[in-house]
Amino acid sequence: MIKCLIIDDEPLARSLVAEYLQRHPAIQVVQECGNGFEGLKAIQEHQPDLIFLDIQMPKINGFEMLELVEQPPGVIFTTAFDAYALKAFEANAVDYLLKPFSQERFDAAVHKWLDKRHANTADNTPANLGEVPAKQPEEQLRIVVRAANDIRIIPVKDVLYLEAYDDYVKVHTPEGLFLKKKTMRYYERTLDPNQFVRVHRSFIIPLTQLTRIEPSEKDCHVALLKSGVRVPLSRSGYSRLREVLGI
Structure with missing residues (x-):
């Protein structure tokens, strides 16, 4: 049967x-x-x-x-x-x-x-x-994850930053870390590019969490977030961030 x-x-x-x-x-x-x-x-x-x-x-x-x-x-x-x-x-x-x-x-x-x-x-x-960009409005405004036996719906406004992790993406939130089987490219193409910027091969940050940009060694830069996390900026990511910020 x-x-x-x-x-x-x-x-x-x-x-x-x-x-x-x-x-x-x-x-x-x-x-x-x-x-x-x-x-x-x-x-x-x-x-x-x-x-x-x-x-x-x-x-x-x-x-x-x-x-x-x-x-x-x-x-x-x-x-x-x-x-x-x-x-x-x-x-x-x-x-x-x-x-x-x-x-x-x-x-x-x-x-x-x-x-x-x-x-x-x-x-x-x-x-x-994991590669196909979302075509439905709700997928652009939230991230649905499994946490043990529960399903959590995370509004993108609550995302502190996204981090690449093998075949997954780490979704950092005030309530903790969640894993999503997606790609960074998916979120780069799905999230509002005026609000979320891919600043490194492994990181996407929301502009609402950015407090300042600091120089680092060897002409590199880091982004300091409200949570205190320091996110490295690649050269292309630094240029992209400056462009979105208009500086």
Whole structure:
């Protein structure tokens, strides 16, 4: 038996997917979820083979939820918005169903996933999400992270600075340090460039936290933040910071 989840905040949309799945008796719906929090918990509990995932949902959106899944199942996105198709496929989605979709279009997506499953070619890892810039306003205003078994939503206004850490980014906040599986390039392209400046290969700082720029040895400079942290500035980062500051 193939286990699947339906994750969508619209009850009618969930009902439609469940109805269409009646043509596929080998696929069992183990749970329906109304938001990303419920979806993440259900994925951990049931370890499904496939999920039907909406993008625009309350609390956290579908992309943000998917980023928090360590071993993601196959994903077929179901959404009323076509603007996110490219990002969906870059997230290794099996297919992207634009609402309203027909039984035939739904069946084609399911058969596509079944073919990949039988051929052992399905790759569910959202490897590219760390590079794809956010297209939804909420992703530009917040960072969603996992902290133990909890999900934390960090407003970008609360970020003290960002620091590269292998395949992750350290998000420094007044409440502590959180890890996010993203890239520095992602945040450089997503955050407001007039408020957040990449001052070093390993650091992005918000201008609201900058108190002053100090010279260092060998014609180098450091940025002193309100928290007392001293962030090194590369030559290009120093020039970029001066340009944004207008000095």
